[in-house]
Amino acid sequence: MKGSKVASRYAAALLELSIEQNSVEVIKRDMDQFLGICKNSSDFLALLKSPVVNPHKKNDLYERIFGASMHKLSLAFMKLITKNSREKFLPEIAAAFVSQYKKYKNIVEVYVTSATSLDAGAKEKIIAKVRQSIKGTLEVYEDVDEKLIGGFVVRIDDAQIDASIRNQLKNLNQILLN
Secondary structure (H helix, E strand, O other): OHHHHHHHHHHHHHHHHHHHOOOHHHHHHHHHHHHHHHHHOHHHHHHHHOOOOOHHHHHHHHHHHHOOOOOHHHHHHHHHHHHOOOHHHHHHHHHHHHHHHHHHOOEEEEEEEEOOOOOHHHHHHHHHHHHHHOOOEEEEEEEEOHHHOOEEEEEEOOEEEEEEHHHHHHHHHHHHHO
């Protein structure tokens, strides 16, 4: 829990700075790049979490790894976090930044899970229904789960619409048992 509060606060500060400097899009790209490296390199994650590696060495590594590709604000921010001995939270901070960026830009993540891969027409009908109740830009993620038997499940934040055959069978079973 402590990590998520720290991450949220630092991410909010970075978002505010990037808004002031008109570099929100670039910083978002940098945080995506950083998260990609964290996801693909367990060695890099171990480096971030290692108390043995000197913060100056970590900052030198950031400069070598990201110096040519990251905006100076992103790099300075990472160095500041490391100077404050909070570098183990950098992946969480980057993820929190991306989340806060999406709220700032009014981007809504929509997760559609279906029993089989949806054809373009079915997908568009589902998305059109969601657009009627959601304001903002939709970022749609698709997944296939054969356990649904048929139908689909749409998840937006904490809300879920379950129109799957599995759910209907479960509801029918509950009705028959009562």
